[in-house]
Amino acid sequence: MNNPYLPDAYKILDIKKETQIDYTFKIAYEGALVGGQFMEISIPGVGEAPISICNYDDSSLEMTIRKVGNLTDQIFNLEKGDTLYMRGPYGNGFNLDHYRGKDVVFIAGGTGLAPIRKTIDHFVNNPDEVKNLEVLIGFKSPKDRLFIDDIDRWSEKNCVTVTVDQGDDSWTGKTGLITTHIDKLDLTNISEKIAVVVGPPIMMKFMLFELIKKGFKEKNIWVSFERKMSCGIGKCGHCKIDETYVCLEGPVFNYTTAKALID
Ligand SMILES: Cc1cc2nc3c(=O)[nH]c(=O)nc-3n(C[C@H](O)[C@H](O)[C@H](O)COP(=O)(O)OP(=O)(O)OC[C@H]3O[C@@H](n4cnc5c(N)ncnc54)[C@H](O)[C@@H]3O)c2cc1C
Numbered sequence: 001m002n003n004p005y006l007p008d009a010y011k012i013l014d015i016k017k018e019t020q021i022d023y024t025f026k027i028a029y030e031g032a033l034v035g036g037q038f039m040e041i042s043i044p045g046v047g048e049a050p051i052s053i054c055n056y057d058d059s060s061l062e063m064t065i066r067k068v069g070n071l072t073d074q075i076f077n078l079e080k081g082d083t084l085y086m087r088g089p090y091g092n093g094f095n096l097d098h099y100r101g102k103d104v105v106f107i108a109g110g111t112g113l114a115p116i117r118k119t120i121d122h123f124v125n126n127p128d129e130v131k132n133l134e135v136l137i138g139f140k141s142p143k144d145r146l147f148i149d150d151i152d153r154w155s156e157k158n159c160v161t162v163t164v165d166q167g168d169d170s171w172t173g174k175t176g177l178i179t180t181h182i183d184k185l186d187l188t189n190i191s192e193k194i195a196v197v198v199g200p201p202i203m204m205k206f207m208l209f210e211l212i213k214k215g216f217k218e219k220n221i222w223v224s225f226e227r228k229m230s231c232g233i234g235k236c237g238h239c240k241i242d243e244t245y246v247c248l249e250g251p252v253f254n255y256t257t258a259k260a261l262i263d
């Protein structure tokens with residue numbers, strides 16, 4: 001019988017430095033993926049952690065990893081050509097059919113942009129699939145920005161607002177917390193508008209509160225959770241809230257379900 005905890009070895013094809021503490025690793029990989037799914041990545045003898053798939057094509061996938069602890073510190077020592085261990089993909093990811101034909105806004109805070117990057121890119125490249133597309137992204141500061149090339153490309157379609165909490169001398173863009181920019185969205189069709197929200201817990205909490213206050217319907221809001229997970233396969237119970245296994249049923253949830261899962 002196959003051991004579901006055993007990872008396979010994959011080759012690192014490229015490493016891109018996004019910020020001082022966020023690197024995007026491009027890894028050789030062939031197989032079906034959905035944006036917003038995650039992999040359990042590991043280094044033998046060091047540890048294992050779930051990381052979102054932020055981009056993929058037929059022969060590779062990308063993950064943007066923040067250096068925060070035991071495993072990620074070691075991963076930052078790896079180089080192009082080295083081996084990274086992974087098992088997965090796990091989780092449901094973003095189902096494009098939930099957004100097709102709709103008026104959609106994708107809202108991302110910081111590293112929350114990683115899990116929805118592929119989905120945003122799909123709709124920017126296929127604008128006929130949605131009625132209206134807007135993207136609202138918030139970072140702490142200009143130097144914390146991720147995927148700058150993608151955001152520049154998306155911005156050519158005039159659908160993107162980027163704000164930083166705190167600017168610097170070189171920053172000529174928007175400033176202020178991401179929640180203060182909701183009013184700049186096209187809110188004419190608010191009872192039908194779909195919002196997809198991903199970010200750190202504090203941003204999610206305030207953003208969801210503001211969206212509902214503005215008139216977004218709970219059933220039209222989708223979120224993705226990066227809550228504590230371990231096995232990723234419904235065995236250990238780390239991610240379980242009441243009867244819900246976030247690793248199996250999520251990490252993407254409709255808000256009608258997610259509101260009971262927010263801790
Ligand atoms: C579905 C999902 C998707 C995710 N996607 C991504 C992603 O795309 N990119 C990404 O970078 N991360 C992602 N994460 C988060 C990532 O899995 C965690 O950051 C992971 O814990 C990193 O492992 P680590 O061993 O490097 O860090 P750990 O050593 O586990 O540390 C993690 C956190 O705990 C703190 N910590 C560590 N040791 C201590 C201590 N002794 N006392 C107090 N605090 C401590 C660290 O400061 C850090 O904030 C995702 C998580 C989930 C569940």
Ligand code: FES
Nearest residue numbers: 230232234237247
């Ligand atoms: S992470 Fe182990 S049950 Fe979900």
